[in-house]
Amino acid sequence: MMLVPALAPTARAAAPLSINIESHQVINDLSRATGIKPAHELTLSVANIGHWDDATLVAALRTAADILAQCRIRIAHAELLRVAVAPKHRDFDTPRSRELARALALPKPTLYFAAGTRQVPAFDAEAIGRGNSRTRPELRDTVWIARGARDPGLVVAHELAHVLMDSGEHDRTPGNLMAEATSPHHTQLTAGQCARISATGVRNGLLQPSVD
Numbered sequence: 001m002m003l004v005p006a007l008a009p010t011a012r013a014a015a016p017l018s019i020n021i022e023s024h025q026v027i028n029d030l031s032r033a034t035g036i037k038p039a040h041e042l043t044l045s046v047a048n049i050g051h052w053d054d055a056t057l058v059a060a061l062r063t064a065a066d067i068l069a070q071c072r073i074r075i076a077h078a079e080l081l082r083v084a085v086a087p088k089h090r091d092f093d094t095p096r097s098r099e100l101a102r103a104l105a106l107p108k109p110t111l112y113f114a115a116g117t118r119q120v121p122a123f124d125a126e127a128i129g130r131g132n133s134r135t136r137p138e139l140r141d142t143v144w145i146a147r148g149a150r151d152p153g154l155v156v157a158h159e160l161a162h163v164l165m166d167s168g169e170h171d172r173t174p175g176n177l178m179a180e181a182t183s184p185h186h187t188q189l190t191a192g193q194c195a196r197i198s199a200t201g202v203r204n205g206l207l208q209p210s211v212d
């Protein structure tokens, strides 16, 4: 019989998180010219960790930019990273997603295009603002979208609005973007919602006043 010294749990080194940035591109002018002068600019960090198709992802960002334009917000540019990570880090899963967000340390707000979710209940997408990130600060001002989410552009706009307003509230006004269920018919934001998005977004450093 051989005696093996027991390892204290703290002595067991965590496996290093392997991250490989496969590509990096900057997409400028996601917002179309509308003839209305934008009041605020938004710069997005976008991490494709779930093998999303680039065209689907960029189309979703453009749709979200079109929707946010009604609040005079322009998505000035998005930094898009394609990130290769181990399968267990490709889904939204609070402890693992915290590790990933801490390691990547991307500017906020950050959109993670994930493979799926391991959260219970399982939502297609989740937004983490200030109010729901106290125990998981790495996830503050991030959005996680599972591949296969229906209407990903609307989902991006809806979740970004949650982050910018720092609110999980929904709105039952017909056609409102902040309806509980996203739909192509739910695209409108009220003047009050736009005001809150702008004020809170600026206060939290997520929106910059437009310079031109």
Ligand SMILES: [Zn+2]
Residues within 6 Å of the ligand: 158, 162, 168, 169, 170, 178, 179, 180
């Ligand atoms: Zn929502």
